[in-house]
Amino acid sequence: MTLLGAPAQRDLGAAAPRPVPGPAVVTVRDLSVAYGEDTVLTGVDLDLFGGEVVALLGASGSGKSSLMKSLTGFAPITGGSAVVDGHELRGARPRELRTVRAGVGQIFQQFNLIPRLSVLTNVLAGCLHRTGPASALGHFPAHERRRALELLDRVGIAHKANEPARSLSGGQQQRVAIARALMQQPRVILADEPVASLDPRLADSVLALLRDIAVSDGIPVLVSLHVVDLALVHSDRIVGLRDGRALLSGRAGELGSATLHELYADEEDPDVDDL
Amino acid sequence: MSTTSETRTAAPQARKPQLDPLERARLERSIVWPRTRTLASLPILLGVLWWSSAGAEFDPFALGSGAVNIVDYLSRLWPPDFSEFGTIVRLLVETLQMAIIGTLLGSVLSLLMAFAASATIAPPWVYYPARWTMNVIRSVPELVFALMFVSAVGLGPFAGILAMTLGSIGSIGKVYAEAMESVDQGPVTAMRSVGASPRQVVQFAVLPQAAPLLVSYTLLLFEGNVRGATILGLVGAGGIGLELTTAMRMYDYGHLGAIVLSIIVVVTVIDQCSALIRKRLT
Ligand SMILES: Nc1ncnc2c1ncn2[C@@H]1O[C@H](COP(=O)(O)OP(=O)(O)OP(=O)(O)O)[C@@H](O)[C@H]1O
Ligand SMILES: [Mg+2]
16 A cells, blocks of 8 residues: 655656646645544645546545545635636635636535426536626527537537537436537536446446547546556556545556555544445 | 544444344334334323314304204305306406415515525524514414405505415425425535535525426415405405305305306316326426
8 A cells, every 4th residue: 555645645646647747726725624623634645637537536534525525615725725727726715716616616415406497408508607698688699509419519519509418328418528528618527426327338438538538639637446456457546545534646557456446445434334 | 543443442342233122022023013102192082082073162063053054155156146247356366366366466576575584594594583583474374464454555455465465474384495405415515616606606506406486386375365265355455255245245145156166167177287287296
């Protein structure tokens, strides 16, 4: 197991798999996140560089979602710093938060599409931050509509553009959600268990799509997963969380699957005991 | 977390939560007896019923002996006298018009009020005053508003419409607000995540999800307003109610019967139509 203190991990972050020009898009240093008295993350360091897929692994409750939420101001940062695309999130004001969120494409386990609106409108919602007051009348400019349709082509469901989002299958809905995230023209994509409600084949195809986006758009994708093997196949780098700390970090090829399974080892969770 | 090592050592005893054996036995029986808690509440329920019926002078025997009078009264309404059918139709149309305008104004104002009264949309300093305002409005009978507006703008349908509008803010504003609070928060989070403004979050995540419920409640409001408009006429606030009161005062039973029958027909037709539409929506 690669047990790392903060400085060592920073080095690993810098040694990203592909030689990418430019600085990290996301820089997290000694981050603490707490809900009231309940500290759920401590001393977390993380760098995300354009073009790489970083898998976030860890048992349930280890803080994967909290880490992602802290990067968009949905979880309270109580210590350290988190800089996303040049904006410090610790103590950010609502207006600045909205700017940060606009630049971060988020993908959720439950897709979170608006069920009754059309697939196209759902994708268009991704550009709300840059539409003027005209969006109040449900009006989107033609070039945005064209862009949304191109993105639907890219994720392979343009033929459903007119149907209500709720009529799509899970895999299709997640593709729409990805198109919506891309519509934001994001500087980074955060995907929190994007494939947890999909069957293995769809899971593979969605993760392959995310990787394709990372490479061709040159943006970092941080994806939390529950399946170690998916992380090994689909990510360049793996960060392992345990009890709110970053326990290990390294290239997917270098961390043996036995090492990774240690993240989940032993007694912490009574629910999975003695089964 | 720093508490890790303690949790580890403490864990073995606290594992495997068990279902209480007694509770398990109770759940396994095919006929599940009510808990003692439920049984104990029965006498309380009966007590409250007895107390209420005493206070409300609820007297089945008086109703029994009075039934003869009721039948007598109703029989005088028959046969209805439709000689003034033209007036009835004109007034029914006026009643409908009042209901339509009242519903339109009422639903728009109620929606605005509902934004302010949704815990998930408005900040607390807006939310609480909005809820209080609605509570105050709701606790005043619409007839009182009607009297108030009659003295303000004079006799006629306009006073009725104003009363209806104000009244609906109290009733329908509350259910609108609750419909908007109960939408799935997933899409709301998603919209906040793309950097949408609060107005855009409401427009793209809350309203589309709440829309079927909102429309359904609006139809209910319309039904209620049609019935309400007939009552408002009693205090001179327009509609067919005024004609109804006059007929009653003049002991013009044939005319009265015709009016009541016409109202029943119109209200039934409207209720059926709106029930049909509501069924389609859900
Ligand atoms: N809104 C919140 N308020 C209070 N505590 C929270 C909140 N969200 C998460 N927590 C706590 O933070 C800890 C980490 O939760 P988090 O959701 O980040 O874990 P996770 O790694 O995403 O788990 P999972 O794999 O089950 O999604 C948990 O102990 C959880 O109870
Ligand atoms: Mg989670």
